[in-house]
Amino acid sequence: MKGVAEDRSEAEFGDLKPAYSRTQALVEANRCLYCFDPPCVRACPTSIDIPQFIRRIAEDNVEGAARSIFEKNILGMSCARVCPVEVLCVGKCVFNEAEVVPIEIGRLQRFATDRAYEEEWRFFEAGEDTGLKVALIGGGPASLAAAHELRRLGHAVDLFEKSNRLGGLNRSGIAPYKMKSGRAEEEVEWVLSVGGIGLRLETSIPEDISWTEIEKRYDAVFLGMGLGPDTILPIEGRNLKGVYGAVALIERIKLGSADLDGVRTAIVLGGGNTAIDMARELRGLGVEEVIMAYRGRREVMSGYAHEWSRAVKEGVIAQWSCQPLEILGSDGRVEAVRFQRLDAQKSPIPGEEFTLSANLVAFALGQQKLGNLVAGLDGIEVVGGRIVVGQSGATGRPGFFAGGDCANGGKEVVNAVAEGKAAALAIHEYLESRSD
Amino acid sequence: MPNLESNTAGIISPNPFWLASAPPTNSGRQIMRAFDAGWGGAVWKTVGQPIQNTSSRFGGLAWRGQKGVGFNNIELITDRTMDTNFREIAEVKKRFPNHALIVSLMVESKEEWKEVIDRSVDAGADGIELNFGCPHGMCERGMGSAVGQEPEVNERITSWAKEFSTIPVLVKLTPNVSDIVPHGLAAQAGGADGVSLINTVKSIISVDVENFVPRPSVGGKSTNGGYCGAAVRPIALHMVGALSRSPEFRLPISGIGGITDWSNAVEFLLLGASSVQVCTEVMLRGYRIVEDMIDGLENYMRRKGLECLGDFIGRAIPAYTEWGELDINFESVARIDPETCIGCQKCVVACHDGAHQCIHPGPEADSVPIVDEPECVGCNLCEIVCPVPDCIQMVQVDNGLAEVSWNEHLVRNLRIREKKGSHGYDMPE
Ligand SMILES: Cc1cc2nc3c(=O)[nH]c(=O)nc-3n(C[C@H](O)[C@H](O)[C@H](O)COP(=O)(O)OP(=O)(O)OC[C@H]3O[C@@H](n4cnc5c(N)ncnc54)[C@H](O)[C@@H]3O)c2cc1C
Ligand SMILES: Cc1cc2nc3c(=O)[nH]c(=O)nc-3n(C[C@H](O)[C@H](O)[C@H](O)COP(=O)(O)O)c2cc1C
Ligand code: SF4
Ligand code: SF4
Ligand code: SF4
Numbered sequence: 001m002k003g004v005a006e007d008r009s010e011a012e013f014g015d016l017k018p019a020y021s022r023t024q025a026l027v028e029a030n031r032c033l034y035c036f037d038p039p040c041v042r043a044c045p046t047s048i049d050i051p052q053f054i055r056r057i058a059e060d061n062v063e064g065a066a067r068s069i070f071e072k073n074i075l076g077m078s079c080a081r082v083c084p085v086e087v088l089c090v091g092k093c094v095f096n097e098a099e100v101v102p103i104e105i106g107r108l109q110r111f112a113t114d115r116a117y118e119e120e121w122r123f124f125e126a127g128e129d130t131g132l133k134v135a136l137i138g139g140g141p142a143s144l145a146a147a148h149e150l151r152r153l154g155h156a157v158d159l160f161e162k163s164n165r166l167g168g169l170n171r172s173g174i175a176p177y178k179m180k181s182g183r184a185e186e187e188v189e190w191v192l193s194v195g196g197i198g199l200r201l202e203t204s205i206p207e208d209i210s211w212t213e214i215e216k217r218y219d220a221v222f223l224g225m226g227l228g229p230d231t232i233l234p235i236e237g238r239n240l241k242g243v244y245g246a247v248a249l250i251e252r253i254k255l256g257s258a259d260l261d262g263v264r265t266a267i268v269l270g271g272g273n274t275a276i277d278m279a280r281e282l283r284g285l286g287v288e289e290v291i292m293a294y295r296g297r298r299e300v301m302s303g304y305a306h307e308w309s310r311a312v313k314e315g316v317i318a319q320w321s322c323q324p325l326e327i328l329g330s331d332g333r334v335e336a337v338r339f340q341r342l343d344a345q346k347s348p349i350p351g352e353e354f355t356l357s358a359n360l361v362a363f364a365l366g367q368q369k370l371g372n373l374v375a376g377l378d379g380i381e382v383v384g385g386r387i388v389v390g391q392s393g394a395t396g397r398p399g400f401f402a403g404g405d406c407a408n409g410g411k412e413v414v415n416a417v418a419e420g421k422a423a424a425l426a427i428h429e430y431l432e433s434r435s436d
Numbered sequence: 437m438p439n440l441e442s443n444t445a446g447i448i449s450p451n452p453f454w455l456a457s458a459p460p461t462n463s464g465r466q467i468m469r470a471f472d473a474g475w476g477g478a479v480w481k482t483v484g485q486p487i488q489n490t491s492s493r494f495g496g497l498a499w500r501g502q503k504g505v506g507f508n509n510i511e512l513i514t515d516r517t518m519d520t521n522f523r524e525i526a527e528v529k530k531r532f533p534n535h536a537l538i539v540s541l542m543v544e545s546k547e548e549w550k551e552v553i554d555r556s557v558d559a560g561a562d563g564i565e566l567n568f569g570c571p572h573g574m575c576e577r578g579m580g581s582a583v584g585q586e587p588e589v590n591e592r593i594t595s596w597a598k599e600f601s602t603i604p605v606l607v608k609l610t611p612n613v614s615d616i617v618p619h620g621l622a623a624q625a626g627g628a629d630g631v632s633l634i635n636t637v638k639s640i641i642s643v644d645v646e647n648f649v650p651r652p653s654v655g656g657k658s659t660n661g662g663y664c665g666a667a668v669r670p671i672a673l674h675m676v677g678a679l680s681r682s683p684e685f686r687l688p689i690s691g692i693g694g695i696t697d698w699s700n701a702v703e704f705l706l707l708g709a710s711s712v713q714v715c716t717e718v719m720l721r722g723y724r725i726v727e728d729m730i731d732g733l734e735n736y737m738r739r740k741g742l743e744c745l746g747d748f749i750g751r752a753i754p755a756y757t758e759w760g761e762l763d764i765n766f767e768s769v770a771r772i773d774p775e776t777c778i779g780c781q782k783c784v785v786a787c788h789d790g791a792h793q794c795i796h797p798g799p800e801a802d803s804v805p806i807v808d809e810p811e812c813v814g815c816n817l818c819e820i821v822c823p824v825p826d827c828i829q830m831v832q833v834d835n836g837l838a839e840v841s842w843n844e845h846l847v848r849n850l851r852i853r854e855k856k857g858s859h860g861y862d863m864p865e
Contacts, residue, residue, distance in 0.1 A: 022826075023776070023824050059728065059732060061731065061735055064728065064731040064735055
């Protein structure tokens, strides 16, 4: 396989939430109350009919359970593993109100969807050819979901992907204890099996094909190019060896092998979920001391509390309220980071500086926004790097729709799926209205 | 795509799932919502002279934390006027011409029967169902199960109905009889086009031990009601099977009683029903359950290579026979899968105290129990109590003996199996 190392570092990781056995699945499924219009469903961005699919598992109709899931969310297999269910469906299960352990919706979803892959159940077919063509820019979850839906509606679609493989960050970014990249690749095959999704890999838009050309060849365009590379602070020492962007380093762990020889101490800069993932992955790969250094205090970090508490259990250490001033090194290699202490308002406390030694530094301060890629297209509004869209994903330029990270600024896979699908339906409506 | 179309006594519906005559079919609005949700047919809440219900009227049976495993009610027939019901029936039929709409009826005199049947036919109903089954309240007034328990009365009223009706007539039977077959035959003799069963079983659902009054309590007093829900399914399955198996009985059957999901429905079809009716499970979980029933049935049919309901209606009947015809030499024993056993020892205590003392604790505490196969009678009790799916399997053992039924053995004195598990122990001192 092109571009994929055989001995990926991610192979070292186990499964955070292992697959259910049939016994486990049945016991859990029978616990679900089959609520009506329940909060768990409302908390799912793709509105999976949770009581319905769980009931079907309990009734020994796993095929029906899988169909019910995929009908709403074609990436339901990976979402079952990667969704932060603690803040989505599971976090809203009514059992929380009674202080009873909530239903493990994600694991039940995994039980049904894994089975569908195993048994090669196929539920969907391409619709009758409409003769209309849609271009999808980016090959991540948003575009995949949109492409699948558009095919079901009978439109021809071409996916343009900059890299040599599909899957986006779902393949290259997900913490390996949640899902390995190989599984995301299998999912891509599963989605493509609906048939007729044209692929243009290693094609960057508008670099390789101009927007004018795209507009000429297609009846509508979906923008799903996600976010750009890691944001790196313009501080001294950022180019030293051993300094990385977190998303880039995670990609290396997942798709290749990360060289961590001689790395004893690592510092991760940031306080979001990427920072927590980075820290946990480094710990998991055997780095003895991993410090997450964040500007604010624990209460205000954007990383999820449940993720952070797992990181602490695994031995990740925090440095709250501090900001890097410079990265120090010798012989071109990183050796330490000098920090400024901040107060509760994140303002510097004069004279309070300190230095921590480290053999690796990762910037996890967010990814750059890609809005400028569409800067030349009249009508498309870009605010703070994000493409502005309405409810159904329409941009200000007729025929142009967007969804996923490039429009929402960076959320979860399940949001990208929901937005991709909604945009596909809106594109369908747009194409129909145009053809009347 | 399997074809789910069902035909019961000439009543055609897009699928075999009907709502039974009960609160879920009280009004046109409800039935239209149910049809939208996917139900193939509905039997209108029994129409007759409108009654007055008690306020408190349902009781539920909870078992080990699971509510609603059984259900009972002291509700009577419709409390809405005939004009309202028939107007709505006509309206529903107009809007849903392809769904089966059956009107359940219960009145007293021949004139009244003529009136309600004429009005049902005029309203466009696809069939009528004679409610000879209600076991509370109505029977005190000489209707419902009071009719269903008397074959002669059943036959007489059925024949009136046939005289007046131009659409199929189903007779809904009561299970509150010792043998269902004569009652099915009475309906047949009266000319019925089909039967539906079961109605509810006479019951007291529970007693409030604090206040010394049975439930449901109506201001401190109660009465016996009709039992239904999952718990009555075995009774219903037996009665449906008994009719299907009877050589004289030839009518189509609509199966009712404790149906909760697709597999229960299949059970009724396998025992000869051509459609099924559901009440309690819809009362507990709503019309939406039909989606799962349809999906489950379709998947089952695809998996089994069945194209239409006719391919399997009655398929389990040939295997339903008399005790005396069973192979007395067939032998099976329990086998435990040590990989999945969780060591709960439930099988051990069940076998020791409730069967034949042939599963013994393993060598260490909590280890996998040991089946003494030469002593295991193969009764299935351990398999029933084991909490892990498929952990205990009953496997056939070859004892080298030819198949022989008890009846054959009585006639020909053939060699039969040694008895197992009777342990000729001496009583302890
Ligand atoms: C480290 C990390 C961990 C994460 N963990 C989780 C998690 O556990 N659970 C979860 O739900 N979400 C997680 N996410 C978020 C999730 O991965 C994203 O929200 C999701 O992948 C967004 O999908 P998308 O299709 O919008 O964009 P992407 O997945 O980013 O896909 C965009 C695709 O477009 C391509 N592309 C970009 N520009 C162009 C161009 N000009 N021309 C052609 N192609 C282009 C890219 O190569 C990429 O393949 C994580 C993100 C990161 C960074
Ligand atoms: C509250 C209630 C009211 C009922 N009313 C009627 C009725 O009016 N006419 C009738 O034929 N059966 C009536 N039934 C019986 C049901 O139609 C059905 O035969 C019985 O409940 C068994 O099916 P189930 O186990 O699916 O509930 C009633 C049942 C219940 C629970
Ligand atoms: S809220 Fe919880 S119990 Fe209710 S349907 Fe959802 S998962 Fe089941
Ligand atoms: S279920 Fe409805 S009608 Fe019955 S008691 Fe409750 S609120 Fe009243
Ligand atoms: S009941 Fe089942 S799980 Fe429990 S000890 Fe026996 S075989 Fe094992």
